[in-house]
Amino acid sequence: MTKALSDPVPLPLARDTPFDPPSELRLWRGEGPLRPMIFGDGHVGWLATRHSTVRTVLADPRFSTRIEVMHPPIGQRLSQQTLTKLPGFFLREDPPVHTRFRRLLTGQFTVRRMRDLEPRIEKIASDRLDAMEKAGSPADLVEMFALPIPSLVICELLGVPYADHHRFQKDSATLLNLDSSVEQVREALSDLMGYLRELVAAKRRDPGDDLISGLVATGQLDDEEITGASVLLLVAGHETTANMLALGTYALLDNPEQLAALRRDPSLVDSAVEELLRYLTIVHIGPVRTATEDVELEGRVIKAGQAVTLSISAANRDPERFEAPDDLDITRQATGHLAFGHGIHQCLGQQLARIEMRIGYPALLRRFPGLRLAIPPQEVEMRSNMAIYGVHRLPVAW
């Protein structure tokens, strides 16, 4: 047993069920807070699976997120990708570089600003439901509803023409596909950078009332930095909520008593959104942090330069933190989950994501009282091979 516990393990990705994290994570979380882990590039670091450990590391400034010290949790490809340092990718920067970007952006994503968007998001959702209804049953929920809503919203917010969505959605899917080759990733990234670089230049000449124009107007960032930050916001802004909307709907359809409870009492939507975020935790790989000095953690020493994979999907199912963690219970107090991360890098767009879901799920359920899967559950293709978990397609009928 002792020997087994000290053997470095790779990060498991294969799941037995669509909604539960890989069973090894559950087993290892029970055995101890930290386990030696072998990273995609051969580095031997650590895997943290408990809520308190993951939260502690994410809040500890002695752990870095910089690309230069990063090890990819899985796959050689990611190591190549992460070695490419891009200006404006502030997710991969520590303070003070990170602080500079974050400060320029947080004012754009406040709770109040996001609430001001509610009427517009409601209109977008209603238009998509009209289109879906018109297309007729059955339809793919991802293509008709889950992807276009956050895509349209982030495009309007950033000032990116939605007419170009095929281009950036394709690039974004390539970037997030764990099976993409290094060459494919580089090509997609360069295409997306090129696209947004042109857009930033256009906004410098002819500014609009959008976030990218706003960043240009601050005069504090150069065009390459704005381009990099825009890539980050565009990709993060639609892939994440899109997968929550589709996977969340699937989870509700799979738990009919929870679905019925939400239909009966729509005021449960706020807690349902938090619970779906916790239960599904679509960021299923990492995040990863690297110790910048020797750090004592849970009775072990994380050596300077060693990386720790923080499994937020395991942490959000930690029985020490959540009672009956493997049950979907939309009435529970799920606040404190780590689905948006924790610490200074906690998701910038989380209030936008919340509002999109608080509008999206009820609008869908109201429109289609008889909503159901149009294929047998075992035929739903899960996104195990993507950096963001979810479903590739979700055929539904009504």
Next chain:
Amino acid sequence: MRINADTDRCIGAGMCVLTAPDVFDQSEDDGTVLVLEPEPPEARRAAVRRAVQVCPSGALSLS
């Protein structure tokens, strides 16, 4: 109970506003925390404690 907010540490995630909307707000300029009621009444203290607990950057403390 007195709320101390460190706006240098604040990252503008908005968790406090979401958890205790009567007590916290965010600056229009940079999204950092504004404390509307530095000494909240009894009825709001439980929500304030939760807000301090979920703050991702550790910008909030109580004294």
